[in-house]
Amino acid sequence: MKAIQFYEYGDAQTMHLVDIPSPAIGPTEILIRVRASGVNPSDWKRRQGVYQAYEKLTFPAGVGVEASGVVEAVGENLSNSWIGKSVFGFGRNTAAELAVLTHWAELPSNVSFEMAACTPVVFETASRSLAYLGMQADETLFVSGASGGVGSAVVQLARAQGVNVVGSCSHKNSDYLRALGAMPVTYGDGLNIRIRRVIEKTIDAVLHVAGVGIIPELIELVGDPYKVVSVTDFGATQYGARFCKGPPENPSQTLSALAEMLACHKLKMPIEKKFPLADIAKAHQLSEKGHVTGKIILTIEK
Ligand SMILES: NC(=O)c1ccc[n+]([C@@H]2O[C@H](COP(=O)([O-])OP(=O)(O)OC[C@H]3O[C@@H](n4cnc5c(N)ncnc54)[C@H](OP(=O)(O)O)[C@@H]3O)[C@@H](O)[C@H]2O)c1
Structure with missing residues (x-):
């Protein structure tokens, strides 16, 4: 073969x-x-x-x-x-x-x-990260790098749980993120100012999926390193932020839940x-x- x-x-x-x-x-x-x-x-x-x-x-x-x-x-x-x-x-x-x-x-x-x-890797990573952050309905999550595979899954799962989501992406993906239910902001210098322009509410937690060298800025956004979780930057822990690492937890259970969501078109x-x-x-x-x-x-x- x-x-x-x-x-x-x-x-x-x-x-x-x-x-x-x-x-x-x-x-x-x-x-x-x-x-x-x-x-x-x-x-x-x-x-x-x-x-x-x-x-x-x-x-x-x-x-x-x-x-x-x-x-x-x-x-x-x-x-x-x-x-x-x-x-x-x-x-x-x-x-x-x-x-x-x-x-x-x-x-x-x-x-x-x-x-x-x-979908298995991104869905499992998204559900594991959201559980790690302990997000509750009506809370607000900022996702750095929301338009890729993991980001797209996180936005959809968070919205399904009643979590408000602000997500960063390049300009070309703003409408895409809006359609998934997130408030888009472009990444790059001045990120925190742009986030404040789209939402007045407190940001309760941050999921760092993409963006190099921005952990300190993300911590500043929530005021507590514990509320920042990265799935991509091993160095995040040096600032007191947490790293959420694979391998998949409960993979069989996760796949059954994913099959159901895909069948009902609840995950795109x-x-x-x-x-x-x-x-x-x-x-x-x-x-x-x-x-x-x-x-x-x-x-x-x-
Ligand atoms: N720890 C774990 O368990 C775990 C599991 C799976 C994946 N991961 C890691 O998670 C990361 C993302 O995976 P993925 O599958 O989502 O990757 P991906 O599909 O390649 O997504 C990359 C996304 O990052 C965005 N991006 C690029 N530069 C950015 C910046 N400076 N700020 C914010 N966003 C930016 C891009 O948005 P634009 O196109 O709009 O520029 C793109 O949508 C990878 O590092 C991967 O290794 C970790």
Whole structure:
């Protein structure tokens, strides 16, 4: 089967489409024929070696942690009734024709493979971060970097919980954020002044999803470092802010909740661009630029 692999830490060109044997599955895992696989910043950070201090890779290494597809085989502790079902979820080396899922849910009949493949990571991160912040209805959240994958999911989940959301984005995404239910402000110098112009209410908490070197400014906005949580800047803790780190908590429960929300169209995720597996370098390069609206996915023909 065809899969993406890389042989050393490095740039997008280190990845190659190769022919390798089908992966082995553990007793509680499934093997799927992949139809779509989500692209996340963690894919290229892992490939660049950003995580190597605490996550050593064995080379050749695969790429991708989320996918949708059709079940081909099941581990020895699972029922054969899963075989042939359409599913989506978390897995390993999902940028491939065949991949192992460790946690999954059945794909609702009215949800596409593409939509399902790009939502597990961002939805799980969004729900985990909101729980971490302990947001309550009628409180106000500022999301720094609200128009990307995680930001879009956070805005929608927070609004569904009755939380007011102000979110930063570039000018081109202001209408997009407004349509999701957030009050948009552009990021950059003078951010806190612009936030004050759109909302007089106290900002109760901040979720830092994007924006470099702005943790002190975000702390100033809420007046308490504990109320600032970053999912992207490990250095946030040096200012007393908190870092909310994966791996996913309760992944199976999260996927069931996500399946329900997708089936009822309660969660939308625009797909900015689709790439065939062979063009993964282009997909990663686009993600690395840091201005994706919604998500990027890899698709694999049946
Ligand atoms: N800790 C965890 O558990 C966890 C889990 C998942 C992801 N993450 C991390 O979360 C981060 C975001 O992931 P993602 O999937 O949402 O990425 P993404 O889809 O690539 O989103 C990037 C977004 O950042 C915005 N942005 C760029 N520069 C900005 C700035 N200076 N200020 C504010 N916003 C800015 C962009 O908005 P414009 O297009 O409008 O410029 C874009 O919408 C990544 O660092 C990822 O590694 C962490």
